[in-house]
Amino acid sequence: MKYESQRIAYWFFATCMLLFGLQIVYGFIMAFAHAGLDGLHDWIPFHTARATHTNLLVMWNLCGFMGAAYYIIPEEVERELYWPTLAKVQLAALVAVGVTAIIGFHVGWFEGRKFLEIPRPLDYLVVIDVLLFIANIGMTIWKGKRITTTSAVLFFGLLMAALLYLPGMIPTDNQTVDSYWRWWVVHLWVEGVWELIMGGILAFLLIKLTGVDREVIEKWLYVIVGLTFLSGILGTGHHYYYIGTPSYWLWIGGLFSALEPLAFLGMAIYGITMAKKGGRKHPNRTALAWTVGCCVMSFVGAGFLGFAHTLPQVNMYTHGTLVTATHGHMAFWGAYAMLVLAIITYAMPLLTGRKRHDAPSGIFAFWTSNIGMISMTIAFGIAGVTQVTLERRMGMEFLAVQEEIEMHFWGLIMAATLFTFGIIAFLYDFIRYGLPKGEIDVAARSPEPEAEDEGALVAAPGAAE
Numbered sequence: 251m252k253y254e255s256q257r258i259a260y261w262f263f264a265t266c267m268l269l270f271g272l273q274i275v276y277g278f279i280m281a282f283a284h285a286g287l288d289g290l291h292d293w294i295p296f297h298t299a300r301a302t303h304t305n306l307l308v309m310w311n312l313c314g315f316m317g318a319a320y321y322i323i324p325e326e327v328e329r330e331l332y333w334p335t336l337a338k339v340q341l342a343a344l345v346a347v348g349v350t351a352i353i354g355f356h357v358g359w360f361e362g363r364k365f366l367e368i369p370r371p372l373d374y375l376v377v378i379d380v381l382l383f384i385a386n387i388g389m390t391i392w393k394g395k396r397i398t399t400t401s402a403v404l405f406f407g408l409l410m411a412a413l414l415y416l417p418g419m420i421p422t423d424n425q426t427v428d429s430y431w432r433w434w435v436v437h438l439w440v441e442g443v444w445e446l447i448m449g450g451i452l453a454f455l456l457i458k459l460t461g462v463d464r465e466v467i468e469k470w471l472y473v474i475v476g477l478t479f480l481s482g483i484l485g486t487g488h489h490y491y492y493i494g495t496p497s498y499w500l501w502i503g504g505l506f507s508a509l510e511p512l513a514f515l516g517m518a519i520y521g522i523t524m525a526k527k528g529g530r531k532h533p534n535r536t537a538l539a540w541t542v543g544c545c546v547m548s549f550v551g552a553g554f555l556g557f558a559h560t561l562p563q564v565n566m567y568t569h570g571t572l573v574t575a576t577h578g579h580m581a582f583w584g585a586y587a588m589l590v591l592a593i594i595t596y597a598m599p600l601l602t603g604r605k606r607h608d609a610p611s612g613i614f615a616f617w618t619s620n621i622g623m624i625s626m627t628i629a630f631g632i633a634g635v636t637q638v639t640l641e642r643r644m645g646m647e648f649l650a651v652q653e654e655i656e657m658h659f660w661g662l663i664m665a666a667t668l669f670t671f672g673i674i675a676f677l678y679d680f681i682r683y684g685l686p687k688g689e690i691d692v693a694a695r696s697p698e699p700e701a702e703d704e705g706a707l708v709a710a711p712g713a714a715e
């Protein structure tokens with residue numbers, strides 16, 4: 251850690267951990283409800299649990315991205331954050347809005363638009379908060395000593411994520427128009443600008459963890475950004491098949507979304523190649539496991555499982571079923587949850603000054619949560635395919651099918667329990683690291699951009715960065 255203000259990242263990461271834990275609790279509430287045990291129904295009906303589960307997910311992912319940016323940007327552009335106090339205020343305000351939204355869901359204050367359930371007045375507060383964050387990061391880059399491709403891609407992704415929240419707020423009482431704009435947020439986030447954020451954070455991690463030249467890593471970043479834009483923007487059409495938009499979306503959506511896995515394939519090859527090229531000299535092996543794991547699992551969840559239901563001929567049957575949840579879990583986990591856990595695993599030894607990166611609990615967390623999530627995906631997949639066959643192909647009634655597939659949710663609960671053990675190990679590690687009291691490595695700062703030699707950090711025996 252080179253700058254004092256990078257410490258702020260810790261508080262964002264701690265918030266992530268808290269919200270992630272809570273998200274899992276709501277996942278179990280829904281899994282039991284699906285299995286036929288819905289005892290909490292009067293207090294937490296399914297739609298409340300679902301909105302809470304997914305909104306907590308988005309919230310902790312965003313907190314993770316913000317923490318990552320507060321850690322990465324000062325180091326990349328070589329200066330302290332422009333407004334460190336604002337960063338703390340901005341976190342506190344975001345948490346306040348989040349808590350209000352979650353309480354709101356439990357008392358029926360909610361918009362009922364999947365993933366965008368937060369009521370309108372709170373949306374405005376989210377926008378203001380995120381714009382303050384963008385301003386802070388933007389000023390830091392503007393006043394920094396250098397602008398790297400990594401920092402520029404990360405910043406652009408974050409800026410566009412903030413701006414793309416706005417179409418979801420366009421008022422309309424037309425269901426089709428509302429759905430049309432909703433996908434500008436939901437799709438263009440996860441299959442567009444969040445991929446840029448992912449590219450930026452991965453580039454930073456790979457530069458630090460593999461010691462491969464920045465030039466090589468950043469060249470790949472251009473390729474990934476190019477592939478993302480080429481496929482992801484018009485790929486939005488894969489959500490427009492059956493919502494009442496013109497039929498030309500069938501082939502536009504089908505064609506372009508079928509190309510989307512290329513960007514994720516690019517990331518998988520990129521992560522594996524860089525890890526091989528750079529060797530494994532960096533002491534924080536667990537962080538490298540999360541980083542390469544993220545590259546690979548995002549391809550499986552987003553690329554492979556996304557492709558599996560993206561053509562209109564398939565989506566006609568699978569739309570809005572548990573097949574979507576199968577893909578949703580693995581894609582979010584592989585791409586964005588693992589990404590945030592990777593940057594946390596990398597940054598914690600530096601933020602806290604405690605070199606616990608060899609602790610067995612770290613690698614236990616990695617494997618157990620991943621095996622758990624793969625098993626969850628299989629359980630959801632079996633339930634989903636059965637649902638599609640019975641309901642969409644054979645014409646059975648929706649609730650009758652839900653009863654038929656109840657038993658698959660016991661499988662889900664077992665898999666989710668395994669997953670949760672992994673996450674508990676991660677949380678345990680996080681707590682054991684303690685508070686952000688790590689030393690500032692002033693010597694690592696370079697007076698001139700050219701003088702920076704990332705490789706030297708890796709080669710130094712026992713170096714933690």
Ligand code: HEM
Nearest residue numbers: 364440488510552556557559560569570574578581582585
């Ligand atoms: C990391 C990237 C991705 C994430 C996090 C993600 C996540 C999700 C989520 C949560 C949904 C449900 C949304 C809703 O119904 O409101 C969804 C739907 C969908 N995703 Fe993805 N996805 C990703 C990438 C992809 C890719 C690359 C493809 C195609 C190759 C794809 C294809 C689809 C399709 C076709 C649907 C609609 C399913 C339906 O009609 O019910 N996704 N995705």
Ligand code: HEM
Nearest residue numbers: 274277278280281304307574575578579582583587666670
């Ligand atoms: C203990 C762990 C978890 C359990 C038991 C669980 C269970 C569930 C259930 C039952 C649903 C509702 C499916 C439906 O609509 O019928 C759901 C939705 C969802 N969960 Fe989880 N979940 C867990 C963890 C996670 C994690 C770690 C992530 C992301 C990294 C995640 C992402 C999602 C998403 C994106 C949806 C919405 C899917 C869609 O739109 O179809 N969940 N979860």
Ligand SMILES: [Fe+2]
Nearest residue numbers: 437441486488
């Ligand atoms: Fe999409």
